[in-house]
Amino acid sequence: MSEDTSRPSSASRPSTVSRSSAQLRANVVATAHTWYRRLLELLSFPADVLAMRLSANKRLHILYPAHPCWPAEKLERLLLPSCSSVMPICLWIEGDASLLIEPHISGIVGSRQMSDYGKRCTQEVTRACYNAGSVVITGGAFGVDAQANATALSMNQPSIAMMAGGLANPTPSANKPLFSEIVSTGGALVSEVPPYSVPFSSRFLERNRIIAALSDVLIVAQARYRSGALNTARWAEEMYRPVLAIPGNIDEPSNAGCNQLLRSQKATIVTDISDLSDFLSPTLSLNLSEPNPDAPTSEHAASRTDKHAPEPLSLEEEILHLTARQGKTVDELVSKLQPRYPAREVSQSMGLLEAQGHLIRLPTGKFVHAQHP
Numbered sequence: 001m002s003e004d005t006s007r008p009s010s011a012s013r014p015s016t017v018s019r020s021s022a023q024l025r026a027n028v029v030a031t032a033h034t035w036y037r038r039l040l041e042l043l044s045f046p047a048d049v050l051a052m053r054l055s056a057n058k059r060l061h062i063l064y065p066a067h068p069c070w071p072a073e074k075l076e077r078l079l080l081p082s083c084s085s086v087m088p089i090c091l092w093i094e095g096d097a098s099l100l101i102e103p104h105i106s107g108i109v110g111s112r113q114m115s116d117y118g119k120r121c122t123q124e125v126t127r128a129c130y131n132a133g134s135v136v137i138t139g140g141a142f143g144v145d146a147q148a149n150a151t152a153l154s155m156n157q158p159s160i161a162m163m164a165g166g167l168a169n170p171t172p173s174a175n176k177p178l179f180s181e182i183v184s185t186g187g188a189l190v191s192e193v194p195p196y197s198v199p200f201s202s203r204f205l206e207r208n209r210i211i212a213a214l215s216d217v218l219i220v221a222q223a224r225y226r227s228g229a230l231n232t233a234r235w236a237e238e239m240y241r242p243v244l245a246i247p248g249n250i251d252e253p254s255n256a257g258c259n260q261l262l263r264s265q266k267a268t269i270v271t272d273i274s275d276l277s278d279f280l281s282p283t284l285s286l287n288l289s290e291p292n293p294d295a296p297t298s299e300h301a302a303s304r305t306d307k308h309a310p311e312p313l314s315l316e317e318e319i320l321h322l323t324a325r326q327g328k329t330v331d332e333l334v335s336k337l338q339p340r341y342p343a344r345e346v347s348q349s350m351g352l353l354e355a356q357g358h359l360i361r362l363p364t365g366k367f368v369h370a371q372h373p
Contacts, residue, residue: 056168056195061093069097074105077213077239081365082330085209085235088192094167095188099160100214104134104355106280107215107236109208109229110144110222115254118222119147121246125219126151128273132280137162137214139207140189144221144229146175149182158187160214164207165199167191205231212236216355217279220245220267223257230257233266237344240330240351242279243267265344279352315341315349320358320369327366 042050052058063070070091078085091100099105106129110118126148129136136152137160139145145161152159161182165171167189170179179189192210193203208228212218212235220243223229236243245267248255261267270276313321315337322328322336330350334343350367353359359367 054194056166059094060167060195061097063091063093063097063100064089067097069093069101071100071214074214075210077241078209080239082240083209083235083238088210090192092167092191092193092195093188095183096158096186097188099135099158099188100190102135104132104216104280105137105160105214106134107211107218107232108136108138108144108148109211109218109220109232111224111227111229111254111257112141112143112145113224113254114143114147114222115252117248117252118144118254122147122221123151124273125221125246125270125276127155128276129219129280130155130157132277134216134280135160137211139163139204139211140170140172140175140179142172142175144223146178148221149178149187152187153178153181153185156185158182158185160188160190162207162211162214163189163191163199164193164203165191166193166195166197168195171199204228208232209235212239212241215241217242217244217352219270219276220258220261222246222248222254223261224254225256225260227257230261233261237266237347240347240354242348242352244270244276244279246270265342268345268348315345316353316358319346319349319353323359323367324369327362327368329366333367 045053055062065072075087077083078087093100108122108126108129110122114122122144126136130152135158136148138148140149140161140163149159149161159182161179163170170176170189183189190210191197192207197203205228208231212232215236218233218236218241220229220233223245233243233245243261243266245258245261247259247262247269250259258267262269268275318337319333322333328336330347333350334346337346350359354361354367358370360370361367
C-alpha cells in the first residue's frame with residue numbers, strides 16, 4: 001500500500017487564529033504569574049520598609065486621585081473617546097506637587113538633536129510662557145527638554161520634568177545636576193512608574209500622553225521627522241489641546257517634524273513670539289460681559305449708519321454663541337462651522353476655550369458656554 005502523502009485537511013490543522021489565541025492566553029497567564037510573585041514579594045516586607053521602598057527613602061511623594069494636588073480635570077482628558085487611553089493609577093513626585101494644579105501649564109517638546117536655531121526657539125518660547133504666567137512641562141531628555149528646563153532655571157522659575165523611568169535614579173544620568181536644580185528651585189520631577197523602574201522605550205510613549213494631558217497648550221519647538229515629540233503632538237490633538245509648531249529651514253533634518261505638522265495641518269504655525277499670546281493668556285479678549293443696560297436700544301441702533309455695523313464674530317465667539325443655549329459635541333460644532341473653518345481650528349479653539357474656563361465639558365461629551373451651564 002502506498003504511503004499517504006496528502007496534506008492534512010483543514011479540519012485537522014489548527015488555524016492561525018487558534019494558535020494566536022493560545023499564545024495570547026499563555027502570555028496573559030505568564031504575566032499574571034509574574035505580577036503575582038511580585039505582589040507576594042511586596043507583601044512580605046514590613047509596612048515601614050515597604051513605605052521606604054515606594055518613596056525612595058521618603059524622598060518622593062505619591063499622588064493619588066484623592067490627593068489635593070491630583071490634576072483630575074486634566075488627566076480626565078485621557079478618557080475622551082477620541083483618545084481612548086488610561087489614567088495613571090498614581091504619580092510619583094519629587095519637588096512641589098502643587099505645580100500640577102497650576103491654572104495654566106504649557107508643554108514644550110522637541111528632539112534630542114537640537115540645533116542652535118532650535119535652542120534659540122526653545123529659549124524664546126519658554127520665556128514667553130513664564131512672562132504670560134504659565135508653568136512649563138517637558139520631558140527630562142537632552143535637547144529641547146533640557147533647554148526648556150534650563151531656561152526656566154535661568155529665570156528662577158519652577159518647571160515640571162515628566163520622566164519615563166523611576167525617580168530613584170532619573171535618567172539620563174548626565175542630566176542629574178539639572179534634575180537637582182529643578183527640584184531645588186521649586187520645580188518638580190514626575191513619573192507614572194515606581195521609583196526603581198527602568199525607562200523602557202515604550203514608557204517614553206506612555207509618558208508622552210501625560211505631558212499632553214497636563215498641557216493646556218503644546219508647543220513643538222524643533223523636531224525631526226521621527227521625533228517622539230510628534231507622538232506627544234498626536235496625543236494633544238486627540239485631547240483637543242492646541243498644538244503649535246515652529247517652522248524651520250527645509251534643508252535641515254532637525255526641522256522636518258515641525259514642518260510636517262504644519263504641512264498636514266496638525267499644528268498652528270508660530271512665526272513670532274506674539275503668536276503665542278492668545279494661547280498663553282489666562283483670558284481671551286472676547287466680549288463675554290453681561291448686557292449693558294445703558295447700551296443703545298434697537299431703535300437707536302437702527303438709526304446708525306452702515307459704517308457702525310458690528311464686525312463679524314471670531315471663531316471663538318461663534319463657538320461660545322453656538323454653545324450658549326445647549327451643549328454641542330465637537331462634531332456638531334465642526335459641521336456648523338465648516339467650510340469657513342477647518343476641523344483642526346475648531347477643535348483647537350474649543351480646547352483653548354475650555355482651558356481658559358469659557359467652555360465646560362459635560363459628562364455626555366458635549367460642551368456648553370460656562371456662563372450658561
